[in-house]
Amino acid sequence: MTKISSVNDFVIKFANVNGSGSASANQMFAKGVFRSGIPVSPKNIFPSNIQGLPTWFEVRVNEKGYLGRREGIDISVAMNPQSYGDDIKELKSGGYLIYDSSWKRDFGRKDINVLGIPLTELCVNEFSNPKQRLLFKNLGYVGVLASIFGMDKDIYIDLINEQFKGKEKLIEPNVKALGIGYSYAEKNFKNLCDIKINKSNKTDGLILTSGNDAAGLGCVYGGATFCAWYPITPSTSLAESYSDYSEKLRKEIGTDKNKFAFIQAEDELAAIGMTIGANWNGARGFTATSGPGISLMSEFIGLAYFAEVPSVIFDVQRGGPSTGMPTRTQQSDLLACAYASHGDTKHVLLIPSDPKECFDFSVKAFDLADRLQTPVIVLSDLDLGMNDWSTKEFDWDDSKKYDRGKVLSKEDLEGMEKFGRYLDVDGDGIPYRTYPGTHPDKGAYFTRGTSHDEYARYTENGEKNAEVLSRLLKKYQTASELVPSPIFNQDKSTSSIGIIYFGSTDCSMQETLDQLDEESLNVDAMRLRAFPFNLEVWEFIEDHDLLFIVEQNRDGQMRTLIMAEGGIIPDKLVSILCFDGQPITAAYIKNKINAHLSGVPAKIA
Amino acid sequence: MTYIIKPINHHPRLETNKLGLTRRDYEGAVSTLCAGCGHDSISAAIIEACFELSIEAYRVAKLSGIGCSSKAPAYFLNQSHGFNSVHGRMPSIATGAAMANHELLYLGISGDGDTASIGIGQFIHCARRQLNMTYFVENNGTYGLTKGQFSATNDLESKSKYGDDNLFPAIDLPTMAIQLGASFVARSFSGDRDQLVPLIKGAMSHKGFSLLDIISPCVTFNNHNTSTKSYDYIREHNEALSKPDFVPLGKEIIASYEPGESAEVALHDGSTLSLTKLAQDYDPTDKITAIKNIQESQRDGKVLTGLLYANPNAKDLKEILNITDQPLNALTQEQLCPGKSALKEINDNLK
Numbered sequence: 001m002t003k004i005s006s007v008n009d010f011v012i013k014f015a016n017v018n019g020s021g022s023a024s025a026n027q028m029f030a031k032g033v034f035r036s037g038i039p040v041s042p043k044n045i046f047p048s049n050i051q052g053l054p055t056w057f058e059v060r061v062n063e064k065g066y067l068g069r070r071e072g073i074d075i076s077v078a079m080n081p082q083s084y085g086d087d088i089k090e091l092k093s094g095g096y097l098i099y100d101s102s103w104k105r106d107f108g109r110k111d112i113n114v115l116g117i118p119l120t121e122l123c124v125n126e127f128s129n130p131k132q133r134l135l136f137k138n139l140g141y142v143g144v145l146a147s148i149f150g151m152d153k154d155i156y157i158d159l160i161n162e163q164f165k166g167k168e169k170l171i172e173p174n175v176k177a178l179g180i181g182y183s184y185a186e187k188n189f190k191n192l193c194d195i196k197i198n199k200s201n202k203t204d205g206l207i208l209t210s211g212n213d214a215a216g217l218g219c220v221y222g223g224a225t226f227c228a229w230y231p232i233t234p235s236t237s238l239a240e241s242y243s244d245y246s247e248k249l250r251k252e253i254g255t256d257k258n259k260f261a262f263i264q265a266e267d268e269l270a271a272i273g274m275t276i277g278a279n280w281n282g283a284r285g286f287t288a289t290s291g292p293g294i295s296l297m298s299e300f301i302g303l304a305y306f307a308e309v310p311s312v313i314f315d316v317q318r319g320g321p322s323t324g325m326p327t328r329t330q331q332s333d334l335l336a337c338a339y340a341s342h343g344d345t346k347h348v349l350l351i352p353s354d355p356k357e358c359f360d361f362s363v364k365a366f367d368l369a370d371r372l373q374t375p376v377i378v379l380s381d382l383d384l385g386m387n388d389w390s391t392k393e394f395d396w397d398d399s400k401k402y403d404r405g406k407v408l409s410k411e412d413l414e415g416m417e418k419f420g421r422y423l424d425v426d427g428d429g430i431p432y433r434t435y436p437g438t439h440p441d442k443g444a445y446f447t448r449g450t451s452h453d454e455y456a457r458y459t460e461n462g463e464k465n466a467e468v469l470s471r472l473l474k475k476y477q478t479a480s481e482l483v484p485s486p487i488f489n490q491d492k493s494t495s496s497i498g499i500i501y502f503g504s505t506d507c508s509m510q511e512t513l514d515q516l517d518e519e520s521l522n523v524d525a526m527r528l529r530a531f532p533f534n535l536e537v538w539e540f541i542e543d544h545d546l547l548f549i550v551e552q553n554r555d556g557q558m559r560t561l562i563m564a565e566g567g568i569i570p571d572k573l574v575s576i577l578c579f580d581g582q583p584i585t586a587a588y589i590k591n592k593i594n595a596h597l598s599g600v601p602a603k604i605a
Numbered sequence: 606m607t608y609i610i611k612p613i614n615h616h617p618r619l620e621t622n623k624l625g626l627t628r629r630d631y632e633g634a635v636s637t638l639c640a641g642c643g644h645d646s647i648s649a650a651i652i653e654a655c656f657e658l659s660i661e662a663y664r665v666a667k668l669s670g671i672g673c674s675s676k677a678p679a680y681f682l683n684q685s686h687g688f689n690s691v692h693g694r695m696p697s698i699a700t701g702a703a704m705a706n707h708e709l710l711y712l713g714i715s716g717d718g719d720t721a722s723i724g725i726g727q728f729i730h731c732a733r734r735q736l737n738m739t740y741f742v743e744n745n746g747t748y749g750l751t752k753g754q755f756s757a758t759n760d761l762e763s764k765s766k767y768g769d770d771n772l773f774p775a776i777d778l779p780t781m782a783i784q785l786g787a788s789f790v791a792r793s794f795s796g797d798r799d800q801l802v803p804l805i806k807g808a809m810s811h812k813g814f815s816l817l818d819i820i821s822p823c824v825t826f827n828n829h830n831t832s833t834k835s836y837d838y839i840r841e842h843n844e845a846l847s848k849p850d851f852v853p854l855g856k857e858i859i860a861s862y863e864p865g866e867s868a869e870v871a872l873h874d875g876s877t878l879s880l881t882k883l884a885q886d887y888d889p890t891d892k893i894t895a896i897k898n899i900q901e902s903q904r905d906g907k908v909l910t911g912l913l914y915a916n917p918n919a920k921d922l923k924e925i926l927n928i929t930d931q932p933l934n935a936l937t938q939e940q941l942c943p944g945k946s947a948l949k950e951i952n953d954n955l956k
Contacts, residue, residue, distance in 0.1 A: 245951075396945045397945070446687040449691060
């Protein structure tokens with residue numbers, strides 16, 4: 001019998017029944033590995049369902065810090081007989097299967113190592129409460145894993161203590177459940193598993209958190225005082241993160257009143273309307289949504305663009321089109337966001353690649369929205385937003401000042417002869433604005449989505465309207481100079497082949513680039529972080545004869561944006577596309593690149 | 606010409622208010638609505654109410670959606686910021702704006718299409734959330750700008766100008782608003798300035814969601830003799846509940862009525878809305894009576910006007926959400942940003 005043998009480098013997949021409490025146990029397993037000093041990337045692969053359907057949880061453990069999804073499962077914790085078939089199929093030869101052997105079964109594969117533990121029987125014997133009997137099977141298998149990987153069991157006991165702080169009654173049974181699995185494995189599985197976890201220090205300076213958690217915190221740090229939202233997977237936890245952090249960090253001392261407003265709107269139309277209203281009145285406000293919400297918000301996004309009202313929108317993308325795959329990931333809202341709304345509209349997009357950048361870009365989004373007086377859309381995705389990532393610690397520079405943009409105070413207005421809301425005084429396409437209620441007889445204007453002149457007055461004069469539209473293009477040019485620059489894999493381009501990618505693809509791309517390097521294939525890579533594209537982006541495209549554009553959508557939407565915005569000839573832009581709802585893998589990207597370069601069609605992974 | 610600025614020619618002896626301002630100081634641009642449009646009378650009543658209450662125009666925000674009614678904010682209070690948003694979505698703009706700065710006075714101007722059809726969801730939730738604003742429905746039962754289609758407040762028995770039957774019953778906004786928890790609900794008629802001005806003053810002084818459903822005939826598309834929203838029809842069928850009189854804070858109520866004939870509604874800012882009862886014994890603080898009266902008068906083919914319902918003690922959204930007294934838009938970075946020190950604990954909790 002072959003046995004997979006590795007240290008600090010494997011993929012484990014948990015198969016559970018949705019609603020059985022497995023997610024928190026699985027998360028605890030991942031955190032225990034993280035605390036052992038090894039980077040992990042847990043991914044929750046869940047159904048759009050509350051209870052009963054199969055759900056999976058995949059954890060990649062990798063000491064080198066490769067956090068992208070990797071195909072092939074080394075260990076399967078199969079706790080759902082409904083999905084045994086698929087779970088066994090995915091398991092690599094020499095892999096390990098842990099299952100509940102209260103009901104023994106032959107899995108029909110001779111090349112895998114089956115570790116059966118009668119979890120149901122053990123839990124029935126140890127616990128009398130039926131709910132506990134079910135729930136504690138989860139911690140039972142965490143105990144098994146701690147034993148077979150040779151981990152320090154105390155790490156999990158500490159985690160249990162932390163998780164149930166304030167509910168001390170729950171600590172003892174949880175520790176007991178962990179111990180049941182651990183002891184059974186110590187006794188029955190000794191030396192059966194050659195996959196080990198050895199303590200390391202590769203998580204120093206890292207935290208384990210999700211993009212949505214980070215973005216919500218970023219909004220608190222970025223000075224947002226207003227959030228209106230409508231529940232939609234996978235963005236809900238972003239709004240909730242903002243609310244949770246605000247409850248802790250934004251209470252007025254003495255009165256215990258809220259230095260923030262958090263409103264669950266009746267729909268996405270109201271959510272964006274409220275956000276625009278708050279920003280119009282000088283508060284920093286945002287909304288969080290996903291693709292269907294963007295579709296609904298589009299009319300209002302056009303208003304904010306044309307009336308030049310700042311607003312921050314988070315689009316945590318999921319599988320489309322239509323309702324699509326609400327619990328799977330994609331990067332397929334690029335075009336919908338870049339040109340959201342009817343008429344000539346173009347919007348600023350920020351595209352973070354990890355939770356740390358979600359935090360930073362949240363702060364940045366408010367500065368840019370205020371500076372540019374326009375909607376700024378932060379494009380995250382389900383993989384980045386909802387899964388925990390091993391990411392750099394959050395950091396804040398206390399000397400940083402918010403950029404509230406061109407806002408006239410009462411004193412400014414006092415000294416002015418005339419105020420024109422849409423006058424391009426500085427030549428950068430960005431006019432000056434006033435908040436309502438600033439000055440008794442100066443600075444009032446009428447915000448409108450109808451055609452208007454420099455003084456915000458309604459006009460049906462076509463030339464005047466064209467002037468406003470042209471100025472908005474100038475502002476768009478200014479935006480390209482202010483948005484975050486792309487990140488390059490090397491200081492100077494040295495290859496004729498370039499790779500363009502963005503967002504959550506980053507983790508897999510780092511691995512691809514290392515693999516290509518090992519194969520002595522020299523490529524330049526550029527990670528786009530924003531739209532509109534700046535000069536550096538165009539130079540990179542100019543400098544390469546062949547460019548792979550890696551995207552998690554069907555239509556090559558970033559490629560379309562590049563062609564449309566830069567007039568780039570399509571021939572040299574080769575799409576690498578993954579749109580099955582699973583995060584893209586390094587192997588997939590590398591295969592596609594190699595296949596293209598060798599002229600052989602890539603095998604579909 | 607798409608925007609007409611009014612010339613500023615003040616008569617030297619124009620009456621001034623406490624701020625030393627004249628009515629002219631509360632005006633807006635020249636109206637581009639049809640001559641005789643009820644909406645212009647409402648604008649005039651708003652100007653009168655603001656003048657009489659000595660409101661600082663720059664502390665008012667005028668918000669609207671789309672339609673004839675939604676153009677109206679341009680025609681009063683030149684010194685106020687205005688926001689002509691998208692169709693049916695004024696309530697959400699108002700909600701965000703009012704949460705950003707609760708110290709301003711929010712006037713939402715909407716119509717029956719803007720409120721009862723495309724915007725009914727936002728209207729409902731705005732009322733339900735008790736947003737502190739005065740919501741005007743300039744109700745003419747018709748779509749004017751698109752040339753006279755029925756709106757959802759048009760009565761079943763009403764016919765269009767072109768003789769078409771209205772197939773569906775009217776939505777009664779005051780009944781809905783009361784049921785939803787609005788704390789000040791009145792109906793009036795654009796042609797009844799004596800009733801309208803005190804009601805506007807009362808609504809603006811009230812804390813919480815105030816609905817003013819104002820029948821405002823459309824002279825072009827819905828003023829014919831088979832319409833139930835025409836000037837003639839409303840004058841004939843108007844059943845005023847009371848003759849309201851707004852009594853500002855500190856001003857003595859001149860009791861010219863016999864005991865039992867008037868009722869007073871104390872408003873949040875200390876002023877009073879005094880109601881001389883014209884109809885039956887009516888307690889405007891009782892929800893159930895209010896809805897019953899509206900429904901009965903409808904059954905009898907009458908249009909009940911006046912203050913229909915008020916709850917002067919209702920909480921508003923700012924209180925419900927427990928928001929600071931200092932407006933959110935005035936909080937400084939120092940008050941908002943937890944800074945580097947707080948991040949340490951957050952980072953540690955994520956390890």
